[in-house]
Amino acid sequence: MQVPFKLTILGSSSATPTxxxxxxxxxxxxxxxxFLIDCGEGTQQQLRRNRINYSKIDHICIxxxxxxxxxxxxGLISTFILQGRRSALHIYAHSELQRYIKFQLDFLQLDQTAFPLIFHPLNFKRPQVIVENKKLRVSSFPLKHRIACCGFLFEELPREANIIKEKIAQYNIPIREIKNIKAGAEFITENGQVIPNAELTIPAPKPRSYAYCSDTAYNEAMIDTIRGVDLLYHEATFAQQDTALAAATFHSTGVQAAQIAKAAEAKKLLIGHFSARYKTPAEILRQARDIFPATEAVKDNASYLVE
Structure with a gap:
């Protein structure tokens, strides 16, 4: 059974809430x-509305x-302090954010020793791995905006195959051989019979991936980084008739987001960060689907599985 890999949209407006x-x-x-990815106004209310336990968030990417x-x-950090949080909170962002948050904590006279608040500066010139363990790798990569801006790539790491328990008894497989078999090796019985790995194991599920492309102008430089991603979120602030405005503000149109998804061979595209000038994103979505049919306009409080 696949373990969870689910995205929940807390906010999808650009600049101002609607x-x-x-x-x-x-x-x-x-x-x-x-992982909390960006943290606009109202994030706390949206976390509560979606019944997401604050205490489970240990990593925030800005x-x-x-x-x-x-x-x-x-506001979220203040709530953590009031709730008596003790576990470390890791924040991945521009180095200036640490100074800004420290000023706010000082001004509000909030306890800065309540829990470890650990800042990790991002690299805005090249991709870099910011979190990695045996199951997951998280990387940041530069986007093209008016100020330094990063996207984030979340990649499930390959897992070993699962050995079929009945085969262990059937072929009298010693415990010392199980690790090699799970890694892809065949098994040779005591009488010299070669048992193919495919008969002994069930292949592990294919690793899944999600890429988040926040505010950015059309940017082909990131295509190789996100190539083959299962689910891509790409900002689509403007409709195609406002391409000039998108360029002037270093944002993208739905068509440009779709072009990136197509070039990167993404499986599915989510678009968001819609300008408040449009009553609905219907036109932006229609234009994007003309280029990349597997496109969906996100809605606040909606969830999307990475498959």
Missing amino acids: SERYPTAQVLNVLGRF SHLHGDHFFGLI
Whole structure:
């Protein structure tokens, strides 16, 4: 059975909130670990609305220092302090964010020793691995915006095959050989019979991946980094008739997001960060689907499986 790999949209508006959309924030449940990606205003309310336990969030990725992507952070940290949090909170962001948060904590006279608050500066010139363990790798990569901005790539790492328990008894397989078989080796019985690995194991599920492309102009430089991703979120602030405005503000149109998804051979595209100038994203979605049919416009409080 596949372990969870689920994205929940907390906010999908650009610049300012609307009556239906909060500023940018997402939660990714990957293998039971919860990552908060950007933290716009109202993130706490949206976490509660979606019944996501605050205490499960140990990692926060902030793409860039425009307010609609991090104005909710100090409120969330304050709540952690009030709730008596003790476990470390890791924040991956521009190095200047640490100074800004420290100023707010000082001004509000909040306890800065309540729990370890660990800042990790991002590299805005080249991709870098920011989190890695036996099951998961998280990388940041540069985007093309008015200020330094990063996207994030979450990759499940390959797992070993599962050995079929009945085969252990059938062929009298010693415990010392099981690790090699799970890694792909064949097994040779005491009488010299070669048992193919395919008969002994069930292949592990294919590793899954999710890429988050926050505020960015059309940027072919990131295509190789996100190539083959299972689920791609790419901002689509403007409709195609506003391409000039998108270029001037270093944002993308739905068509440009679709072009990136197609070039990167993504399986599925989610678009968001819609300008409040449009009553609905229907036109942006239609234009994107003309290029990349497997496109969906995100909705606040909706969840999407990475498959």
